[in-house]
Amino acid sequence: xxxxxxxxxxxxxxxxxxxxxxxxxxxxxxxxxxxxxxxxxxxxxxxxxxxxxxxxxxxxxxxxxxxxxxxxxxxxxxxxxxxxxxxxxxxxxxxxxxxxxxxxxxxxxxxxxxxxxxxxxxxxxxxxxxxxxxxxxxxxxxxxxxxxxxxxxxxxxxxxxxxxxxxxxxxxxxxxxxxxxxxxxxxxxxxxxxxxxxxxxxxxxxxxxxxxxxxxxxxxxxxxxxxxxxxxxxxxxxxxxxxxxxxxxxxxxxxxxxxxxxxxxxxxxxxxxxxxxxxxxxxxxxxxxxxxxxxxxxxxxxxxx
Amino acid sequence: xxxxxxxxxxxxxxxxxxxxxxxxxxxxxxxxxxxxxxxxxxxxxxxxxxxxxxxxxxxxxxxxxxxxxxxxxxxxxxxxxxxxxxxxxxxxxxxxxxxxxxxxxxxxxxxxxxxxxxxxxxxxxxxxxxxxxxxxxxxxxxxxxxxxxxxxxxxxxxxxxxxxxxxxxxxxxxxxxxxxxxxxxxxxxxxxxxxxxxxxxxxxxxxxxxxxxxxxxxxxxxxxxxxxxxxxxxxxxxxxxxxxxxxxxxxxxxxxxxxxxxxxxxxxxxxxxxxxxxxxxxxxxxxxxxxxxxxxxxxxxxxxxxxxxxxxxxxxxxxxxxxxxxxxxxxx
Amino acid sequence: xxxxxxxxxxxxxxxxxxxxxxxxxxxxxxxxxxxxxxxxxxxxxxxxxxxxxxxxxxxxxxxxxxxxxxxxxxxxxxxxxxxxxxxxxxxxxxxxxxxxxxxxxxxxxxxxxxxxxxxxxxxxxxxxxxxxxxxxxxxxxxxxxxxxxxxxxxxxxxxxxxxxxxxxxxxxxxxxxxxxxxxxxxxxxxxxxxxxxxxxxxxxxxxxxxxxxxxxxxxxxxxxxxxxxxxxxxxxxxxxxxxxxxxxxxxxxxxxxxxxxxxxxxxxxxxxxxxxxxxxxxxxxxxxxxxxxxxxxxx
Numbered sequence: 039x040x041x042x043x044x045x046x047x048x049x050x051x052x053x054x055x056x057x058x059x060x061x062x063x064x065x066x067x068x069x070x071x072x073x074x075x076x077x078x079x080x081x082x083x084x085x086x087x088x089x090x091x092x093x094x095x096x097x098x099x100x101x102x103x104x105x106x107x108x109x110x111x112x113x114x115x116x117x118x119x120x121x122x123x124x125x126x127x128x129x130x131x132x133x134x135x136x137x138x139x140x141x142x143x144x145x146x147x148x149x150x151x152x153x154x155x156x157x158x159x160x161x162x163x164x165x166x167x168x169x170x171x172x173x174x175x176x177x178x179x180x181x182x183x184x185x186x187x188x189x190x191x192x193x194x195x196x197x198x199x200x201x202x203x204x205x206x207x208x209x210x211x212x213x214x215x216x217x218x219x220x221x222x223x224x225x226x227x228x229x230x231x232x233x234x235x236x237x238x239x240x241x242x243x244x245x246x247x248x249x250x251x252x253x254x255x256x257x258x259x260x261x262x263x264x265x266x267x268x269x270x271x272x273x274x275x276x277x278x279x280x281x282x283x284x285x286x287x288x289x290x291x292x293x294x295x296x297x298x299x300x301x302x303x304x305x306x307x308x309x310x311x312x313x314x315x316x317x318x319x320x321x322x323x324x325x326x327x328x329x330x331x332x333x334x335x336x337x338x339x340x341x342x343x
Numbered sequence: 344x345x346x347x348x349x350x351x352x353x354x355x356x357x358x359x360x361x362x363x364x365x366x367x368x369x370x371x372x373x374x375x376x377x378x379x380x381x382x383x384x385x386x387x388x389x390x391x392x393x394x395x396x397x398x399x400x401x402x403x404x405x406x407x408x409x410x411x412x413x414x415x416x417x418x419x420x421x422x423x424x425x426x427x428x429x430x431x432x433x434x435x436x437x438x439x440x441x442x443x444x445x446x447x448x449x450x451x452x453x454x455x456x457x458x459x460x461x462x463x464x465x466x467x468x469x470x471x472x473x474x475x476x477x478x479x480x481x482x483x484x485x486x487x488x489x490x491x492x493x494x495x496x497x498x499x500x501x502x503x504x505x506x507x508x509x510x511x512x513x514x515x516x517x518x519x520x521x522x523x524x525x526x527x528x529x530x531x532x533x534x535x536x537x538x539x540x541x542x543x544x545x546x547x548x549x550x551x552x553x554x555x556x557x558x559x560x561x562x563x564x565x566x567x568x569x570x571x572x573x574x575x576x577x578x579x580x581x582x583x584x585x586x587x588x589x590x591x592x593x594x595x596x597x598x599x600x601x602x603x604x605x606x607x608x609x610x611x612x613x614x615x616x617x618x619x620x621x622x623x624x625x626x627x628x629x630x631x632x633x634x635x636x637x638x639x640x641x642x643x644x645x646x647x648x649x650x651x652x653x654x655x656x657x658x659x660x661x662x663x664x665x666x667x668x669x670x671x672x673x674x675x
Numbered sequence: 676x677x678x679x680x681x682x683x684x685x686x687x688x689x690x691x692x693x694x695x696x697x698x699x700x701x702x703x704x705x706x707x708x709x710x711x712x713x714x715x716x717x718x719x720x721x722x723x724x725x726x727x728x729x730x731x732x733x734x735x736x737x738x739x740x741x742x743x744x745x746x747x748x749x750x751x752x753x754x755x756x757x758x759x760x761x762x763x764x765x766x767x768x769x770x771x772x773x774x775x776x777x778x779x780x781x782x783x784x785x786x787x788x789x790x791x792x793x794x795x796x797x798x799x800x801x802x803x804x805x806x807x808x809x810x811x812x813x814x815x816x817x818x819x820x821x822x823x824x825x826x827x828x829x830x831x832x833x834x835x836x837x838x839x840x841x842x843x844x845x846x847x848x849x850x851x852x853x854x855x856x857x858x859x860x861x862x863x864x865x866x867x868x869x870x871x872x873x874x875x876x877x878x879x880x881x882x883x884x885x886x887x888x889x890x891x892x893x894x895x896x897x898x899x900x901x902x903x904x905x906x907x908x909x910x911x912x913x914x915x916x917x918x919x920x921x922x923x924x925x926x927x928x929x930x931x932x933x934x935x936x937x938x939x940x941x942x943x944x945x946x947x948x949x950x951x952x953x954x955x956x957x958x959x960x961x962x963x964x965x966x967x968x969x970x971x972x973x974x
Contacts, residue, residue: 049810049813052810053810053813053814053817054817056810056814057814057817057818060814060818061818064823064826064827064830067827067830067831174706174955174958174959174962175955177902177954177958178902178906178951178954178955178958179951180906180909180910180913180926180929180947180950180951180954181910182909182910182913182914182926182929182930183929183943183947183950183951186929186933186936186943186947187943187944187947189936190936190940190943190944194936194937239445240440240442240445240446241445241446241447241448241449243401243440243446244440244446244447244448244456244508244511245448245459246401246432247399247401247432247433247437247438247440248432248433248437248459248460248463248511249428249429249430249431249432249433249434249460249463249464250429250433250459250463251429252425259448262448262450262451263448263449263450274816277817278819280819281819281820281821281822282819282821284819284821284822284825284914285821285910285913285914288914299822299825300825300914303822303825303826303829303916304829304915304916306829306830311826314822315818315819315822315823315826318819318822319817319818319819322816322817322819323817326817336450337449337450338449338450338452338495338497339449339495339497
């Protein structure tokens with residue numbers, strides 16, 4: 039188990055390192071970052087000055103080394119637009135995004151897992167067909183459009199929920215649904231497939247032979263085994279969700295890290311964009327790492343090996 | 344203690360399949376007294392396992408089970424509510440399955456799984472259930488039983504797992520144990536060992552047991568009663584001594600020819616085989632199903648097959664009242 | 676042997692051929708049929724856009740701004756009304772189908788080529804190649820797609836070509852994963868060993884033994900990634916950092932209609948609904964193909 043964790047940790051670090059290099063290189067996609075920073079009206083001397091001040095005249099790898107070591111200390115440079123340290127800028131916004139992500143994945147799990155279990159209990163029944171339809175339709179639903187429809191319906195027509203902002207829990211209802219539904223189809227399908235496989239296994243028959251109730255068989259014996267792969271999937275989806283929060287945050291004007299990313303991209307604020315890409319990637323890497331460890335711990339066969 | 348605990352009459356199992364209905368088990372009768380061991384023998388697909396699962400109420404809703412009578416100590420098993428069946432299963436009747444490798448839940452410890460039935464059915468504390476589990480693990484010959492409780496199934500060998508399965512079935516001291524080929528998945532060297540252990544425990548605790556097997560050598564040693572199944576029918580049934588002493592049905596005699604008998608089978612002599620395959624049971628099944636493989640088959644085998652009872656408990660189904668014994672003698 | 680009863684199962688042996696059974700499965704599969712028909716109809720509409728569109732999708736007419744569709748009291752002159760610049764909404768929708776399908780097909784082709792090459796190599800050679808490909812897939816999955824795509828498109832400037840290339844370079848992960856798994860499966864088969872035994876070259880084995888046997892999985896992923904690319908383009912355009920106006924993209928149309936959503940919700944509902952239907956149809960087709968080509972793998 040320890041060996042597995044260490045190996046997995048090594049892989050995570052290597053992936054993180056590679057991702058950091060890629061997000062740093064984005065800066066150079068633009069050609070001359072100094073020119074981009076100086077703006078269209080700047081003269082040749084202005085651009086030269088900026089190049090020296092920001093150190094763009096040094097070799098790329100040196101710049102990357104500096105950037106990486108600063109980033110490891112939590113220093114992501116200064117935002118071109120806000121003229122503030124990127125780190126504190128992001129730190130201010132991250133709590134909204136995290137809250138949204140946690141709400142989203144909770145919503146997805148609370149709806150998709152029971153639906154998947156019900157569908158597996160009665161294959162080809164009405165419930166199964168509805169679940170299948172929801173999962174197929176869910177995958178095709180553009181989240182920005184879904185968000186707008188919810189706004190038209192619940193905020194404008196019915197006036198049940200506020201359109202945008204973060205003031206109360208009610209502000210988070212629609213963003214949670216829009217962010218969460220995206221993960222539902224995959225979780226639902228995996229739960230259903232896992233339950234179907236587990237329910238046909240010999241140890242479920244053993245549990246029934248002991249006189250365990252149907253509820254006990256379903257939840258204690260079957261779901262406990264079927265849920266193991268769902269845990270990994272949920273972590274992966276959580277990583278995707280944080281990356282996808284940019285859409286939700288822009289629709290509902292939630293001032294989180296996703297909204298900041300959108301603003302910064304529109305404003306060519308590269309240090310902020312670099313830092314955000316790196317941070318969102320780190321979340322994904324950490325979540326998948328934790329999921330693999332949790333997975334190994336949930337599965338006794340892996341725990342003891 | 345000779346009260347009848349299980350009484351089955353006309354048990355029928357139909358399975359809907361693509362092309363119609365598979366008549367997997369057709370009207371079988373048997374009964375069992377407390378403390379008796381009944382062996383059901385027959386080849387794969389003869390309906391032995393289906394019969395046992397039907398009695399336990401473990402067949403899916405898709406499969407139709409009916410019977411004139413299927414009573415367990417006064418409870419009509421087929422009419423009982425799911426709730427009543429649950430209170431019987433694991434408590435008063437329990438089952439040991441063929442596949443010890445996959446019949447234990449990989450997510451829980453041996454201890455949890457052993458204690459589960461007892462905690463479900465008896466008003467006992469975890470400590471009491473644990474003590475009982477340790478006691479039984481020792482009885483089934485597992486050393487360091489206390490420390491085994493914390494282990495997971497994948498840490499145990501197949502033989503150990505089957506011992507655990509046996510202990511698990513005994514937890515609530517059931518009155519009836521159904522063991523469905525409990526040793527076929529194990530190494531030949533430990534098959535006999537495990538089986539002897541099971542039979543000794545059953546005798547010691549005074550339980551009734553249905554042992555499903557295709558190993559006639561085992562049957563000869565442990566059975567009080569024998570029921571021979573072929574393609575969903577009971578072709579011959581009776582006290583073990585009578586059936587083995589004077590097998591009547593051509594199929595039973597065929598089966599017995601397939602195993603060497605000390606003192607009877609000459610050294611180097613070829614063992615018998617039964618040619619042919621089991622016919623399809625989809626659609627209407629009429630007459631004797633063994634007729635396609637039977638040396639003694641005649642035209643009347645297509646019609647109604649009478650039941651003959653040469654002994655008090657011994658009976659068989661064949662058109663030949665004597666089971667055409669003459670040919671048997673010629674062969675030996 | 677005495678008389679033998681007729682085995683009802685025997686009659687099935689003279690039943691349908693594999694080809695008949697495949698056709699039966701295809702036409703018995705509602706999802707596949709519905710999906711394929713919808714996709715085909717939209718494809719024809721996209722190809723015949725200049726013939727079908729009642730107006731030029733780019734011509735503005737500020738005197739005719741935001742006319743409602745016929746079912747909301749508009750006229751047949753503009754069946755789906757006009758947008759905030761007085762452009763005919765139906766014509767823009769029809770030309771928008773071209774953008775969506777073009778992006779779906781080209782992006783899926785680029786990412787399919789990259790991902791398939793990586794996946795087949797990893798699955799066939801194993802060892803170090805496999806380790807490197809798996810690592811690259813991990814890196815790719817760690818990068819947030821929407822964010823990276825937005826940033827790159829913003830830096831390089833939004834145009835149809837840039838969006839297509841960026842999406843093509845980003846969406847190869849699923850191809851690599853699926854192709855790797857199916858190649859590993861096929862690689863273990865006897866006919867691959869047989870080809871090796873008669874001295875066939877590696878490229879030949881890959882082309883004649885491996886590829887034909889992983890093709891059905893590839894087609895399924897192509898459809899699903901097409902849908903994915905179409906959705907992402909719409910998202911980027913919606914966020915203002917994808918296809919740039921005045922190109923008629925469905926995502927852009929939703930974005931432009933968003934400001935008038937309070938009074939004219941149909942401006943948002945119509946293009947979004949069409950996008951939803953197209954993506955749903957492609958997904959139904961992909962799921963259907965998976966069920967039909969590999970019924971035993973149905974989940």
